[in-house]
Amino acid sequence: MKPTTNQKNAGEGTDKPDGGTGTWVVLQPSRIVKIVMISTAFWALVLYYMQNGDGGVASVLFKPSAFSLPLLPSVTSGQSPRPEHQHAGLGQAPPPPPPPPMVLADRCRGRYVYMYDLPPRFNDDLVRDCRNLQIWMDMCPYMVNCGMGPAMGDEGGAFSGSGWFATDQFSLDIIFHGRMKGYECLTDDPSLAAAVYVPFYAALDGGRYQWNSTSMRDALSLDLVEWLARRPEWRAMGGRDHFLVAGRTAVDFSRNSDLDHEWGDKLLNFPAVENMTALVLETNQWKPKQKRNLAVPYPTYFHPESAADVVAWQEKVRSTEREWLFSFAGGPRPGNTETVRAEIIQQCGASSRCRLFHCGAGANDCSSPGGVMRVFESSSFCLQPRGDTLTRRSTFDAILAGCIPVFFHPGSAYTQYTAHLPKDPNSYSVLIMHTDVTGRNVSIEDTLSNISPAAVKAMREEVIRLIPRLVYADPRSRRVDFTDAFDLAMDAVIDRWPSGGAAWPVARTSAAATTMRQSGQRHLSFSFNLLLITHGYGKIH
Numbered sequence: 001m002k003p004t005t006n007q008k009n010a011g012e013g014t015d016k017p018d019g020g021t022g023t024w025v026v027l028q029p030s031r032i033v034k035i036v037m038i039s040t041a042f043w044a045l046v047l048y049y050m051q052n053g054d055g056g057v058a059s060v061l062f063k064p065s066a067f068s069l070p071l072l073p074s075v076t077s078g079q080s081p082r083p084e085h086q087h088a089g090l091g092q093a094p095p096p097p098p099p100p101p102m103v104l105a106d107r108c109r110g111r112y113v114y115m116y117d118l119p120p121r122f123n124d125d126l127v128r129d130c131r132n133l134q135i136w137m138d139m140c141p142y143m144v145n146c147g148m149g150p151a152m153g154d155e156g157g158a159f160s161g162s163g164w165f166a167t168d169q170f171s172l173d174i175i176f177h178g179r180m181k182g183y184e185c186l187t188d189d190p191s192l193a194a195a196v197y198v199p200f201y202a203a204l205d206g207g208r209y210q211w212n213s214t215s216m217r218d219a220l221s222l223d224l225v226e227w228l229a230r231r232p233e234w235r236a237m238g239g240r241d242h243f244l245v246a247g248r249t250a251v252d253f254s255r256n257s258d259l260d261h262e263w264g265d266k267l268l269n270f271p272a273v274e275n276m277t278a279l280v281l282e283t284n285q286w287k288p289k290q291k292r293n294l295a296v297p298y299p300t301y302f303h304p305e306s307a308a309d310v311v312a313w314q315e316k317v318r319s320t321e322r323e324w325l326f327s328f329a330g331g332p333r334p335g336n337t338e339t340v341r342a343e344i345i346q347q348c349g350a351s352s353r354c355r356l357f358h359c360g361a362g363a364n365d366c367s368s369p370g371g372v373m374r375v376f377e378s379s380s381f382c383l384q385p386r387g388d389t390l391t392r393r394s395t396f397d398a399i400l401a402g403c404i405p406v407f408f409h410p411g412s413a414y415t416q417y418t419a420h421l422p423k424d425p426n427s428y429s430v431l432i433m434h435t436d437v438t439g440r441n442v443s444i445e446d447t448l449s450n451i452s453p454a455a456v457k458a459m460r461e462e463v464i465r466l467i468p469r470l471v472y473a474d475p476r477s478r479r480v481d482f483t484d485a486f487d488l489a490m491d492a493v494i495d496r497w498p499s500g501g502a503a504w505p506v507a508r509t510s511a512a513a514t515t516m517r518q519s520g521q522r523h524l525s526f527s528f529n530l531l532l533i534t535h536g537y538g539k540i541h
Helices: 005-015 031-052 056-061 124-128 172-181 202-208 214-229 307-319 341-350 369-377 394-400 434-439 444-449 453-470 485-495 511-519 526-534
Strands: 113-115 195-198 242-249 277-282 324-330 354-358 379-384 404-407
Touching: 113 172, 124 202, 172 202, 172 242, 172 277, 172 485, 202 214, 202 242, 277 485, 307 453, 324 341, 324 369, 324 444, 341 354, 341 434, 341 444, 354 369, 369 379, 369 394, 379 394, 379 444, 394 404, 394 453, 404 453, 453 485
Parallel strands: 113 195, 195 242, 242 277, 324 354, 324 379, 379 404
Antiparallel strands: none
16 A cells, blocks of 8 residues: 555655645654653652552562662651561461661770780889899789789778788789770770770889989880880871870989989980870879879779679778877978978877877888778878878878878879869868968868868768779779779870870871871871861871
8 A cells, every 4th residue: 555645744744844845743752752751650650659658569569689778767757667568478477577777886986995915024024023123122922913912801900801902002003904904995906996005014113223323224114115116006196195004103204314313214204205195193293295194093902803892891981980080190201391291290299189100210000001091090081291202192091991181282182183083172181281381380180170070071971982983993803893093094094185286186086097007107197187287186296
């Protein structure tokens, strides 16, 4: 059959839309346009059923495969897919709904600590050489039990329960290392660490050569600095995220010159160590470059294994009868013009309400933990003048006994142990300025007698509440269920912002810092310094 004229014209019209024949026809859509229209309608229908229906066509056409991702609940509807409408075989019960995904929170995130495995010459060898740590006594008995010393009994009723040891005041390095070995957020991956611990027994090393040449005193510290400088973990940040424990006063590690007659070694004055945080028993607040350091409590005789041990001791000191208004345990320190001990001994000796425990020549009771603690347990107030330096271990022994400390200089506690003591010093202590005692002849007895019984009771309760914060738990225990002095020190190390130069948060999660630590770069990159500047942290020098 031949095509009709209209068909021909339609074809020609299609080829010549400007009207070769003068006849207009309707344009026929192409196949692509038809496919697009059908697809659009199809997907609109599918989306409609997925959003408003209960499965229907969409559930049949798009059955999830084994490799499909689970559908997230709708943000707008707030409804979860109902399991009874999921596709199931004929005669079979629908499968149970899958359990909700578990998100395990990493409680150590931002608090991981990497601990160096130092060569034994920096720690264990010092303990093995315990007979040579002090020239006047054998320190070996005090090295046992992870540095806590030999266990003690009740010492004539001074102590109760377990957890009591004859602990030397300079053994914190060993005790802290023992606690770090059980720290729940230790990591073997330095790139995850918020801080890096250097287990160097600085206090033991500092006592070995106190009376020798400066070169002997500094030898092991210099060796440590050279060892650290070769480590990529150190080079990543120049040691700014490193910390160590030097369990003596900062003065013992801050010698200024190389003259043999000067005291101590130079550990804290080495530029590399100035970048680190050092935990010391007393900071040197006249050394601006050492303001990164933190003061932590002296070790006491009490190292509880659990909170139950702490509570039992708190109940004992709370119920103890205090027969003395105030007491003093110590010697006169002749020739030391910076202490008021002579005036304190004079006033205490003249008062019928003061218990004087004179630690002079031949008074062996001062070396007995039980003798000192019995004095403190029987007193309402315990006088704490400065010793060879501003602070004393006796302060923490007194608080442990539930005795309210009386200070004569704010540097003896208030400006030192900021991570462990309350911000309000009046809540737990009394301050009588040393200048008032020496210059104005202020009566210590009258000052303490004028404090109301209600105020005394409140202060004593606060002192008793502080006990767990100021003791170091037994490093061997796996039942430590309270916050002790170690925990607070670790919080302070990780959470603090170092002063001086750059304001650098030790606990950081920056991917840039992680990359730098892994690659072991010696200095921070320009881009990371720029990142810090834009966030208001300043530039690191």
